[in-house]
Amino acid sequence: MTQIINSLAEISADYDVLFCDLWGCLHNGVEAYPAAVAALQGFRAKGGKVVMLTNAPRPWKYVAAQLDRMGVPRDAWDVVVSSGDAAQDAMFSGAVGRKVWAISVAKDDGFFNDIPEEWQDAPAIERVELDQAEGIVCTGLFDEVNEVPEDYRQTLTSAKERGLKLLCANPDVIVDLGETRLYCAGALAEFYEDLGGISLYFGKPHAPIYDLARRKLGLGPDARILAVGDGIATDVPGASGQGIDALFVTGGLAHDQFGTDVEAPEQAKLDEWLALRLENPRYSIGRLR
Template sequence: MTSPISLPRLSAVADDYDVLLCDVWGVIHNGRESWPAACEALTRFNEKGGHVVLISNSPRPSSDVISQLDGLNVPRSAWKRFVTSGDATRAELAKRAPQAALAIGPDRDATTYEGTGLKLVDNVNAADFISVTGLVDDATETPEDYRDVLTAGAAKGLDLICANPDRVVQKGDNLIYCAGALADLYEDLGGKVIMSGKPFAPIYELALIEAESLLGHPVDRSRVLCIGDGVITDVLGAESQKLDCLFIAQGIHGDKAKGDDGQLDAGRAGDLLKAENTTARYAALDLAW
């Protein structure tokens, strides 16, 4: 595997692409504040005639996450369509109605289940499957807090549907656990996990449908660029879809891809990718025009 090409500015390759499938958390905000340079880059791409589709592993439907973007001052000019893991997961959940789901996650994720026809229960013994949108309190809990209930679910042979494949995300200066970390534990316990978000195909299928609608004609996949900071979600997902990728190496990886001069070290960025047996065409510390 070769190291990615250093790409400090999106403008250097903007004319090569019609569509950006851009990650949200870790690329344009950190859960507490948005990054003006990244938002400007996406806005400029749209203004030049391109189309930005945000593609997020948020477990909630995209319609519910827009208010969060607005609250973080992400301008509407920075994106045209928005697809989440929650959107893709709702389709999987609806297939199981009217089964009983043990729903694990914070109250704010309740809209993920609205209209699915599922019965929600709070006891693993009454459940037909488990659905995880996140930890109930990600500020204080870890996956170990869920070992007992997940052990019981795995012993019963229940499927676990994970609405957010992310293991961790950056919130301010901290890393917090996401639903993907619970899915990892469930697999370790011998349970079966089903995911629809990045790096899996269903969320990309939804995003490319949105891109085709914006373009008004079929998508030329050679002119689609994925942008994200998650190696095992964004980069692996792009590679599996045979789409170019710009790896944002600073995100959840902190300073691991920085050289001694504080700039991107393409070799170190490449090492982060090689550790997960994947590669990206480009890498940058952050997104800028």
Template sequence: MAKRIQNLNEVIGGYDVVLSDVWGVVHNGVEAFQHSCKALAGAREAGATVVLITNSPRPAPGVIEQMKVLGVPDGTYDRIVTSGDVTRHLVAEGPKKVFLLGPERDLNFFDGLDVEIVSKEDAEAIVCTGFFDDEKEVPEDYTDMLTAWVKKDVPLICANPDLIVERGHKMIPCAGAVAAYYEQLGGKTRVAGKPHKPIYDEALAIAREARGEFEKAKVLAIGDGMPTDVRGALSQDLDLLYISDGIHVAEYTVNGQTDEAILQSWLKSENAAPKFWMPRLA
């Protein structure tokens, strides 16, 4: 059973490295959670190395800029690894003619990669960073386009495995929802972000660069997403601090408050065993 904690300081003494999710833990896409930033800065002051591990399709420099705009203070973390970073390796190893399924602002994802951006008809691989318009669209809006690619056996490389994220007080679908639908239609997908192993390997390698060797038992993962943060951490045998007031909050909230019995029951039904939980990182 996950233990309820009030403060990250209660347990940080047992860990050398923190792998913290970003969207839903450090910010909500509109503003930074200052209490969470302080908690991570406090973990660093206590001697832990903090690596942010995010399913953002943007390479790290773009996420760093975004976090500054949202008000994440300097000193919150040591390093960052993004799904965009590790997905670029998949793209580099794949077909050279690619189509971007996602907003035009994500075209810089391809900077420095030896690929050609082509039309959907000429594509030998699809790189999905999200929706053309994530405020209005759902995966089913792309059925005709996706079905045509399935027939041609075109692989879809998913740069953001998240299904949904919280943007302010709205839930917004992500590239992972498109990838899941593509698989449902019979298509093949390639994914490197959470919950998959490549992003954890990269995060742990970056942590070793920053502080030297450490034991896996001394790594604490923090996150709010069941299919990504939770599944990923537990599949890598990492201790997990579950943040309950994230994308799954409706599953166990009664009269605006987390009902711990319902939360524990829900975690059990998901076959998930975080070591700790708290509503928001503090």
């Protein structure tokens, strides 16, 4: 049974490092949550390290710039590690070929154009039309506000018949932008698999993003890490797969499942909901604070 806590400070002394999710925990895509920012600042003030571990499909510096725009101070975190970083490594290594059909929008152009130093000498990645592509790279739907995965059935069926692999730069299925729910690249990747295609993942809950986070901080095997997140399909199983504790933020994507007070989840409802999903995070909290 998960233990519901009221604040990060109750358990922070047991950990050296936080792997903290962003969307749904630190911000809602529009503005940062002051209490969450203060919690991270407090953890760092006591000597802890904070990794902003996000499934954003953009390289880390674009995520950091977004946090700056939201007014998240730099003393709230140490490094940012994104699904975009881990997926970029795979793309530039040629995981889906050198000629790719990109399901993407302008805000994610940095994924293709901002080449990491270690890949500067690698053969170029060329974005082409689907009929010329060796593989697919998806950072998100072309129109995340109005489209759904079903809109891509004909196109992705054609890609599957050609045996193209799909590199997913963001395994998240949905996010809430303020009050609006949007589909992410993970939704298309899952849809492609349902059609019989092959999708490749590098963000949470998959190992590459955690390996990259450890390398960036130089963490050894004995580091005491707590993963904080609201994704029951990403953050919680990702932590379990890495052998680290999880703090599940119930007030994120599943905020309407645990009673009337988003800040105070009801234990019985939470336990039942988690059992149905075969997950058991060590701790849970209404909102990160």
